[in-house]
Amino acid sequence: MKNFRIGSWLNLFAAVAGIVGLIALIVSNSISSAYALKSAGLVTVMAIGGILLALVAIWSPTKFGNHDFISTAAVVGAIALFSAVIGAMILERILMIAGLFSYNSQNMTGWSVFYAIVVCAVALVIANVALIIGAFTKSVKEKA
């Protein structure tokens, strides 16, 4: 880790944010069966995949150097997977969310799910931003 430069730290931060998002995702699915994602298994796998790819993006430069193909593919893949999770979270619950802000504001269970969705989405957006910034930067010290 002493060879880490900012890119790796950002990727590590993204992986941690991804874990936060994953936990929020699981929480949002467990509050009420009525609001569980039908594709919960797939979405969870995608979130885990995003986290693993972020870790790959940390490991790969230590072996192949900065901006290597594997870490680049891992970053892009992680961004895609995290984004897919965000999309699934929102699109499957969009009716519930619309209801909370209009005719169904007293749906306390729905609000609990909504808060979990917000935590998940914010965490994954932060993860993606970290991955993007990290992609511009170096991940490890250049060999002399």
Place this chain on the structure above:
Amino acid sequence: MKRTGLWRGLTSLMCFLLALSMIAGQALEANAQTIDTYMGTQSERTVSDGALYDKFKPSDEVLNADGTGNSHALIQKAIDLNREQAYEGSVLLKNENNVLPLASGANVTLLGIRSHKPVLGSAFGVKVWGPVINLEQALRDSKTNFANTIADSASTNWQTGEVTIGLTMNAWTGDEFDFDGAGYNLNQTMIDIYEKLLETYHHEYNEGAEERFDPREPSVADIAAVNANYKDSFKQYGDAAIVVISRASGESHDYLPGGVVEGLGMDEPLALSQNERDAIALAKEASDKVIVLVNSSASVEIAELKNDPEIDAILWIGAPGAYGMLGVADILCGKVSPSGGLFDIFAAKNMSAPAMQNMGNFGYTNAAELITRGGGTFGGNTGRYIMEAEGIYVGYRYYETRYYDTVVGQGNAKSKTGAYASTGDWNYDEEVAYGFGYGLSYTTFDFAFDGDPVFDVQKNKNGSVNAYATFNVKVTNTGSVAGKTPVQIYGQAPYTLGGIEKSAIQLLNYEKTKLLQPGESETVAVKVDLEYIASYDSSLNNGEGGYILDPGAYYFAVGNGAHDALNNVMVKQGLNVAGNADLAYQKDIDESFLSRTAFSVSKTGEKITNQLPYSDWNYYQPGEVTYLSRADWAGTWPKTYDQMTLTNQEFIDLLNGKYYTIAKNDDTSSVIWEEGNGTKFYEMWGEDYNSEKWEELINNMTLEEAMYLATYGGPSIPGASTIGTVETYMTENAGNGVAVSLNASKDTSAPWAIPVEDPNGTWHPEVFGNSPLTASTFNPDLCYRLGAFVGEESLFAGIPILWGPGLNTHRHAYNGRNGEYYSEDPILSGVTAMEFAIGALKYGLIAAPKHYAFNDQETNRSGVAPYMTEQRAREVELRAYQYAFEATKYDTDSFDQGMRGLMVSFSKIGPIECTASVGLMTNILAKEWGFRGYAVTDIYDDFDIYGAVITSGTTCYDTRGMSGFYTNTTLDGGRFAGQIDGSNVDAHVFDGDLKAQEAIKASVHKILFAMSQSNLMNRYDASTRVEKLPVAWRTAYQAAEWGFGALGVLFAILYVVAKLNKKKEEN
């Protein structure tokens, strides 16, 4: 190195932006039609190669000579009709010394902040949209200034409670309209003061009920703080002082017992606050003529105003809609004589209604342990209930029946129990301010029966009996000005102490006179269906149940409201009260005239039996609830059932939604799908419901297509290629007009469609007054014309099915949504809704009244379980729907008219969801009443009991926002995930369920039949198809997807090239 980092970073960024664009695109497409409605865009259009639009067209008065739409004429017609609604529906309650009418040219002071910002519509539900004519304009002006009076509404941040006020449209740049107002000179000083005070006491034209209510009326000190010399203006404007008292109505919230902000000098939300009383006191200082306008859809407690000799006049005006203040002005200045009758009884204290003992938020004591059902997408209140222990004694039925029993001296009626306003024993005159149906006029009328009523009893081949009594009432205008009056016929069935519960008086039917000039007479025929004086007896035939007509003396009376009619009956009976025996008629009914069980066979020939036994709590846990009985008013006065505990397992299972198990292995070969006989939907125009051609048509469909149609009930309704239908935006709200702006029409191919560039294109047709105002007109013809006009609106808006009007009965005054429902009386509600719906059908609009049934409060409305006797269910709530759906008035020898639409309630009936109640949806609605049409759930309701809903008789779900069928919305998606048994829904869920497949066929038949009778048929021939159109939001997200995608690929290539070059350099 820098370049590889740059290209790789940009590639990552583009990947993220591409993903966001795709998410946005999916969200937008899934809600495309809703976005179109609110943004005035058009994302798709139904087109055809043929010449269509020959089935329904707007009236010539709203069309130009070339058949194109005339928006100015349409708006003018709406203004005129809303005005008529207001002047026919407003009810004059008091007019001492004929202070009204007040002549044009009078100098008038308006008091109360609501005079400056009255309630015109509801905060949510039946909101009034766009430019309005407010009270000041109607009283003073002769031309609208729409641009300065746009209806506003408050939005509450549900988390912080912060309230922001917004306009219902950004600005009005269309036409202005001339009108003739009352011609008063108004006290501008007070108008300016209230305008300033609105900065502190926010008010909007659209407001709703609040659980912790504050009328937000400024104090006298507040007024003085703005202008210390305000009283100086009174002298110049002292011809009269008009005070406005308002209470709002809206979806989602109720008034609650004791639910008021502390320190306002009021103990209940519908009582007057101290500041409101002070405003009235100021009016007394301003003038010796004090007029109070009651601007409310609920029964405000105004007994103190009735008894105040310094208050000269009280006029109830409801929530009059966008232009209804013109009608109010017409009454005030005497252009029109008032002719409305009260929609509800106005009690001195609303808490005196027995229903109020059980109103609010009640949960089973052991719900947390036993109730496992979550409630589906909407999130239901599965552990909540209300005990409707008042039995049949809702509204005036309670007060009038108890009054009768006090006079007769039976049933402990005089007991202090239940007395809230009486100084001693229970006393009608103290408990009631104004009775149901009551209303004054500027003229006087003489009523007399023109001969005996004509009875017409016929037994039909199907075993049912038609029994009508036609009362011919001669009405003579004995006053000095022209006027109209309702002719209300009430009835009383013979009651035996301790026998089946009966109201001492009930409305049976009504008509309204034409405009009678002084001295002019008219004989009005009022046809009464004797079916509605029968009583429901659950114990009939050893518990089988049915309607009975006890032999004995039946009384019928005409009267200015229920109390007046009852007094006429009582005088006829020799009781010592003030009344007129000549206005009552006695008919002895025995088996020789009409069988006791004649009405136990419905008009369709169906034997009527108990269908809702589970509605009664005692059915599962006997003896735990006592329903109010006139046998002992004191001993059965409802207690508050706030600690109910569930002990019966069957009961608990039902509350957990265990109604239906989907079969997996039935032989379904008897249900034909995919027959391929070539019959198409466009050929079904005019086909009778029982035509064999329907079976031919539906046999062509695939099971999956049929499931889509029987699931996705709007606003977009899916197409089915096998029968030639296309996905169409077909349904919208609401009872006060179609909720689609002219320039957001869903049918822009119509010759009369208003083009986007039309100056009046942003006009939004939700403009009419709230439902109680319509009911109070007691004018069937006007209600028909209101429905017909909304039907015309629908042709401009391109909406063939309307989610409205509201048709629940007012259980009590605190239901926050009473403004969307007509009345506490089922006949008044039923007649009004029927006329509206049949009027709408004239232009091919299917009106779908809501919420069938028992949506008796907004608190916990999603899934709350109301408990009641079946007698109560049938004689009060369901009777309104029955009257409307049967639409007997419009039947002919060759055609059985009926309504074609319905929205089912969020609530349960007993422990079972209304949406899943076979008794309610099939046995009563379809079999007894003959309903054939679209019966949709409320929004997203009961997704978690899919099999039960599909097989109950409910035809589809309200799935707002779920468009794009066969693309991103499928039965395999997550919308119906999370069934109560843990299963998921998919397109094959009913492959092995014979009952479900048959139910789906029946639902599709009903939906397609309703569609075939609607103005949707204007768009159908063999070539009908949908074209997607390039709207800004679609272009934007597609451009973003392509742009970010292309840039992402480009940057990726540059990254790879840079990386390879670098490697080459390194090597």
